[in-house]
Structures are given as C-alpha cells and as structure tokens.
Amino acid sequence: MDIVKNDVTTYPAYFAGDWQASESNKTIAIQSPWRHETIGRVQAVTQSEVDQVIDAAKKAQKPWAKLSLGERGAYLNKWADELDKQKDDLATAVMDEVGKNYKAAKGEVVRTINLIRYTVQEALHMHGESVRGDGFPGGSKEKLGIIERVPLGVVLAISPFNYPVNLSASKIAPALMAGNAVIFKPATQGSISGIKMIQALDKAGLPKGLLSLVTGHGSEIGDYLTEHPGINMISFTGSTRTGKRLSQKSIMIPLVLELGGKDPAIVCSDADLDVTVKNIISGAFSYSGQRCTAVKRVLVDDKIADQLVAKLKTAVENLSVGSPADNSTIVPLIDNKAADFVSGLIDDALGKGATLVTGNHREGNLLTPTLLDNVTQDMDVAWIEPFGPVLPIIRVHSLDEAIKIANKSSFGLQASVFTQDIDKALEAAGAIEVGTVQVNGRPSRGPDNFPFLGVKASGMGTQGVHNSILSMSREKLTVVNLRP
Numbered sequence: 001m002d003i004v005k006n007d008v009t010t011y012p013a014y015f016a017g018d019w020q021a022s023e024s025n026k027t028i029a030i031q032s033p034w035r036h037e038t039i040g041r042v043q044a045v046t047q048s049e050v051d052q053v054i055d056a057a058k059k060a061q062k063p064w065a066k067l068s069l070g071e072r073g074a075y076l077n078k079w080a081d082e083l084d085k086q087k088d089d090l091a092t093a094v095m096d097e098v099g100k101n102y103k104a105a106k107g108e109v110v111r112t113i114n115l116i117r118y119t120v121q122e123a124l125h126m127h128g129e130s131v132r133g134d135g136f137p138g139g140s141k142e143k144l145g146i147i148e149r150v151p152l153g154v155v156l157a158i159s160p161f162n163y164p165v166n167l168s169a170s171k172i173a174p175a176l177m178a179g180n181a182v183i184f185k186p187a188t189q190g191s192i193s194g195i196k197m198i199q200a201l202d203k204a205g206l207p208k209g210l211l212s213l214v215t216g217h218g219s220e221i222g223d224y225l226t227e228h229p230g231i232n233m234i235s236f237t238g239s240t241r242t243g244k245r246l247s248q249k250s251i252m253i254p255l256v257l258e259l260g261g262k263d264p265a266i267v268c269s270d271a272d273l274d275v276t277v278k279n280i281i282s283g284a285f286s287y288s289g290q291r292c293t294a295v296k297r298v299l300v301d302d303k304i305a306d307q308l309v310a311k312l313k314t315a316v317e318n319l320s321v322g323s324p325a326d327n328s329t330i331v332p333l334i335d336n337k338a339a340d341f342v343s344g345l346i347d348d349a350l351g352k353g354a355t356l357v358t359g360n361h362r363e364g365n366l367l368t369p370t371l372l373d374n375v376t377q378d379m380d381v382a383w384i385e386p387f388g389p390v391l392p393i394i395r396v397h398s399l400d401e402a403i404k405i406a407n408k409s410s411f412g413l414q415a416s417v418f419t420q421d422i423d424k425a426l427e428a429a430g431a432i433e434v435g436t437v438q439v440n441g442r443p444s445r446g447p448d449n450f451p452f453l454g455v456k457a458s459g460m461g462t463q464g465v466h467n468s469i470l471s472m473s474r475e476k477l478t479v480v481n482l483r484p
C-alpha cells in the first residue's frame with residue numbers, strides 16, 4: 001500500500017505480515033544525499049506497535065522453528081529469487097537513498113542474493129554432535145549427551161545506512177535459518193531500501209508475524225526496542241557510540257556488535273608500491289570512505305614515504321568525483337553534518353601543521369578526496385574515524401613503531417600490512433590488536449564466508465555466515481542415561 005502524493009511515495013511499515021501506516025500518523029522524510037530532494041517518507045512507528053509485533057513474532061517463531069531446515073531454506077531461496085528479479089530497482093533505491101554509486105549498489109544487491117543462498121546451504125550443512133561421559137574422570141560411557149543447536153527466539157536486527165541491503169540481510173537470513181523470528185529496524189536513511197528488500201521477502205510468502213519491519217528514528221524507538229523483554233538477541237552494525245549504548249541498555253541477552261574502525265595500512269620499506277597504492281586507494285576512497293573497513297590511516301616507513309606519497313597523490317587526483325549515477329568513486333556524503341565533521345578533522349590537522357597533498361575542496365556535502373601528509377599523533381585525524389574521503393599519512397621509523405601506533409587506537413577492526421617478506425608480515429599480524437589482518441590487501445569484510453569481527457571499540461562477537469548462524473542459536477544438551 002505505497003501511497004504516492006506529489007511524486008513522493010509514503011511507504012508503510014510491515015507489521016506481522018501486513019503493510020500498514022503507523023497509528024502515530026507521523027512520517028519521516030528521506031532526503032537523497034545527492035539529488036537533494038525528498039525521495040520518500042517512512043512511518044514513525046510507536047512503542048505500542050513495537051509491543052504488538054514482538055508479541056506476534058513470539059507466536060510465529062514456535063511453528064517456524066518446527067519446520068525442517070529444507071522448508072525454511074525454501075522460503076529464503078524464494079526471497080533470493082525475488083531479489084534477483086528486482087535487483088535493478090533495488091540498486092537504484094540504494095543509490096538514491098544513500099548515494100552509493102550504481103555499480104557498487106548493484107554489487108551490494110548481488111552480493112546479498114549470494115549471501116542468502118549461501119546461508120541456506122551453510123545452515124543445511126551444520127549439525128550438532130554427541131558426546132559420551134567417559135571422557136571425564138569418573139564419568140560413565142552410559143551417559144550419552146546429544147548436543148543440538150536451537151533458536152534463541154526473537155532477534156532484533158539493527159542495520160546502518162552504508163550497506164542498507166547487505167548488512168540487513170546478513171542478519172535476517174541467518175536469524176531465520178536458525179529458527180528465529182526477526183524484528184528489523186533499518187537505519188532511517190536506508191529504510192526505503194530495507195522496505196523494498198522486505199517486500200521481496202513478503203512475496204516469498206513468509207509466515208505472518210515471523211518478521212516485522214519497524215521504521216523510525218533510533219533516538220526515539222531504539223532504546224525501547226533494545227530494552228524490550230521480548231527480544232532475545234540483538235545483532236547490530238553501526239557506530240561505536242550507539243553500540244556502547246546498546247550494550248548498556250540491553251538486559252542479559254547475547255549481542256553481536258560490529259562497530260567503527262580506524263584501520264591502518266602499514267607500509268614497510270620493501271612493499272610492492274603499485275600493489276600498495278592500488279589497495280590503499282580503493283580501500284580508503286571507495287564510497288567516499290563511508291565503510292567501516294575503509295583504510296583510515298597510513299603508517300609508512302620513512303624510507304619510502306616520499307615515493308608512496310607521490311604515487312598516492314597521482315592516484316587520488318585521478319579519482320572520479322561527482323554523481324553516484326555516473327558511477328563516481330567520490331560521491332556526496334550521507335548528509336551535511338557528516339561533511340562538516342570531516343572538514344573539521346581536516347582543519348584541525350592543517351591547523352596543527354599537517355601537509356595538504358591534495359584535495360580539501362567542498363561543495364555542500366561533496367568533499368574532494370583529501371590526502372594529508374606529516375600527520376602527527378596530536379591531531380584528531382590520527383585517531384578519529386572520519387567516515388569520509390580523507391586519508392592521513394603518518395611517517396614512522398620502523399615496523400615496531402607502526403605497530404605501536406596501530407595498537408594505540410581505541411578501535412580494533414582490521415589492519416593491512418604491505419611487505420614482500422612473509423615472516424615480517426606474519427610477525428606483524430600476530431602483534432596487531434584487531435579482528436583481521438590483511439597481508440598485501442585492503443581491509444574488507446568479505447568474502448562473506450569468512451569470519452568478520454572487531455575487537456576493542458570495534459565490536460563484540462563475530463559475523464560471517466557460519467558465525468552469524470552460531471550467534472543466533474544456542475546449544476541444547478539432552479543427556480540419555482543408558483542402561484549399564
């Protein structure tokens with residue numbers, strides 16, 4: 001029941017299998033970050049509606065969990081088929097709503113279709129185990145433990161703006177395959193893409209009540225959802241600030257938090273500079289740096305720093321800047337506030353003596369890619385996540401110094417090490433306090449069958465298809481006491 005008025009669509013929320021307007025009679029306007037106009041309106045869902053959908057989810061979860069894995073998987077495969085039919089439309093929605101370039105938006109949708117199908121296959125191939133008691137001193141062989149994985153109940157999935165389709169489905173698909181019901185709260189800027197994605201799931205004929213989509217500002221309904229006693233697990237991706245709040249508000253339920261990052265690219269003196277530059281540039285600047293796994297600082301050995309900076313400068317100046325519809329790498333940031341934040345970090349660094357190599361032009365929320373050299377540890381840009389197209393270069397005297405600075409960050413998502421010496425790479429990988437170290441490659445969440453995790457302020461728990469299914473289920477032990 002999308003309502004179109006003056007060319008602007010008002011989208012309903014999805015309450016227990018029905019598309020409905022909220023009783024609040026309030027909607028939220030979604031502004032396109034690059035078309036600079038309202039592209040749709042979404043419902044501001046109320047607390048009592050949250051109560052109702054959680055109640056419905058609780059009821060629908062029980063029969064869902066009784067279905068066989070194959071039956072659950074059939075719904076999800078139909079969902080993937082529907083998304084495949086709609087992939088151009090969905091990619092356009094992502095591009096319009098969050099300003100991702102069309103090619104990357106389409107890539108996100110295709111990745112999501114593959115992720116859903118892979119999740120089905122992964123769940124089909126996961127199995128429990130059994131154990132006999134005689135492995136423990138005094139235990140007996142007659143005690144047969146059957147260990148199965150059972151669902152947690154109702155999973156709350158909260159996604160960020162920058163991957164509105166993929167980071168939603170990567171929570172919803174494993175939750176459903178593990179036998180849970182889902183309450184899905186998309187980022188407000190990202191809701192239209194989320195709604196379109198759920199319209200496809202609805203077409204797959206999912207049982208009513210099993211999944212609901214609640215739109216509304218996190219600042220208004222976020223705490224209510226998080227603290228709700230009907231929620232049994234939260235899977236969250238977003239900023240460290242919101243993630244910390246969730247971990248304070250939620251009460252004794254498992255959480256998986258994928259949060260911010262300040263991923264360093266450590267460049268040793270023996271690095272292959274062409275490989276290094278290619279990876280740093282795409283790592284730092286794709287989607288204007290609005291990725292948690294973007295390269296957010298370079299720690300380069302003094303001996304090759306001049307050479308590296310010259311090559312990076314040329315590459316940065318060749319990046320396309322402009323409209324997502326033209327497939328530009330550098331696109332307008334999600335809003336003006338985000339652009340103000342990045343500009344503030346650049347100003348702070350320049351005020352404290354950093355060298356502007358290139359960039360630092362701004363038109364509204366479109367910032368040109370900016371390279372800062374001679375960044376020092378007293379500058380905010382050395383430590384704070386910009387979520388924008390600025391790359392600070394910190395010169396170091398040794399790998400040890402690079403590792404020390406890398407580890408001084410409060411974040412611990414990923415790090416890259418560029419060197420042709422595998423022993424050195426492995427030594428560094430062992431010493432850097434992050435979830436993942438990439439040797440001679442840019443930080444990256446995928447491929448989605450890999451575990452994905454952050455430590456310190458970058459998160460808690462692990463995603464990736466297999467781990468997501470594990471995190472959304474628990475062990476259940478049945479002990480059969482056999483006759484001796």
Ligand SMILES: NC(=O)C1=CN([C@@H]2O[C@H](COP(=O)(O)OP(=O)(O)OC[C@H]3O[C@@H](n4cnc5c(N)ncnc54)[C@H](OP(=O)(O)O)[C@@H]3O)[C@@H](O)[C@H]2O)C=CC1
Pocket residue numbers: 158159160161162163185186187188189216217218219221222223226237238239240241242243245246258259260261291292385387413454458459
């Ligand atoms: N490690 C990772 O995998 C990733 C990390 N990120 C990080 O996310 C950030 C950017 O994403 P962004 O969307 O701005 O992050 P936010 O933390 O602002 O928002 C993330 C989600 O949380 C919701 N939210 C806001 N307040 C609350 C609350 N009190 N309770 C519950 N939910 C709430 C938001 O809703 P609403 O939109 O309505 O405010 C949104 O759905 C960056 O720091 C980035 O590094 C992003 C992607 C991946």
Ligand SMILES: O=C(O)[C@H](O)COP(=O)(O)O
Pocket residue numbers: 162163167290291292293294443444445446
């Ligand atoms: O939101 C993010 O930035 C992602 O989790 C990173 O995903 P990517 O490495 O595939 O871009």
